Amino acid sequence: MVRFVLYLWMSVLSVALARFRRGPLRPTWTFGYEVLIRAQKRFHEYVARLTPEQERQAWASLKGQTPSLKRVTWAESARAGVPCIEISPREPNPPKRVILYLHGGGFLSGSQHSHGELCARIALASAARLVFPIYRLAPEHPFPAALDDALAVYRALLAAGEQPSDIVIAGDSAGGNLTLALLVALRDQAVPLPAAAVPISPWVDLVDRSASMQHHERFDWASPWMFDRWQREYLGGKDPADPLASPARADLHGLPPLLIQIGTAEMLYDQVKAFARRAQDAGVEVILDEYADRVHLWHTLAPIFPECQASIERIGRYVRELRTLTRQPSSA
DSSP, rough: OHHHHHHEEEEEEHHHHHHHHOOSTTTTOHHHHEEEEHHHHHHHHHHSSHHHHHHHHHHHHHOOOOOOGGGGGEEEEETTTTTEEEEEEOOOSSOOOOOOOEEEEEOOOOOOOHHHHHHHEEEHHHOOEEEEEEOOTTTTTTHHHHHHHHHHHHHHHHHHTTOGGEEEEEEEEEEHHHHHHHHHHHHHHHHHHHHHHEEEEEOOOSOSSSSSHHHTTTSSSOOOHHHHHHHHHHHHHHHOOOTTTTTGGGTTTTOOOEEEETTTOOTHHHHHHHHHHHHHHHHOOOEEEETTTTOOOOOGGGOOOOGGHHHHHHHHHHHHHHOOOOOOOOOO
């Protein structure tokens, strides 16, 4: 936390000088927003050079205050041997809809500490119970360990009596990758599919380093070398073009409806747009929400910038308004 505060002050000075010379880096960025994005980028560059265990500790140190957690219940559980956190709105009637949420963190980090506030906000906006698997992380547990854990938790939810039509799978960044890979795996294994999925800023193609992956580096939090590291540590020598590692390269026929959210300043912007087009061409019902000038997983900034909450509310409306329809895997 001390290091991040230092980066904030450094960013105040550097952004002030830069805006004096050329104005805001993106048209809609306020001074405070640009300062925070620059500080985040500095912090990313620092933690990405640490060992995976040190990186996890660094991100956990930023958990800060979590005001939305006071409005939810928080319980530990286990599903098929996978530890989970279950987050539910404090309401007299338990919610029927269940969100299986797969966190991001480059497959190397991420936990209930880094994602708890975001997940609480999503549960509240969706009036849903959110199941947060603490899946195994790379490099100690390379591909497909995380996907296997997600699959096991989904199957356990069905075994516990949850209806597929009441389940939504969601995830951010690497968790967005796992969200889509899980759909492909479920379809291929003839497991009943969920009502829908919500990939948030998903990393859909582990091979791609072109277009916005290069052009948007100066806006976003990461750098291409970080993606190289995450890919290398996650795959442990396996093929990055494997459809379950890079869902953009999978057969997408028969998948359930998707609400995909992406910021136009993200490094992943072009690959996500291409994925959405491929999914639509395959007959998948896709809503692609593009948010002007937003960077990767801007949703986490909602406690500081209330305007970022609108994207979370959009997810909530989508989950609440889903048709109740039992979906079976397609053989197409």
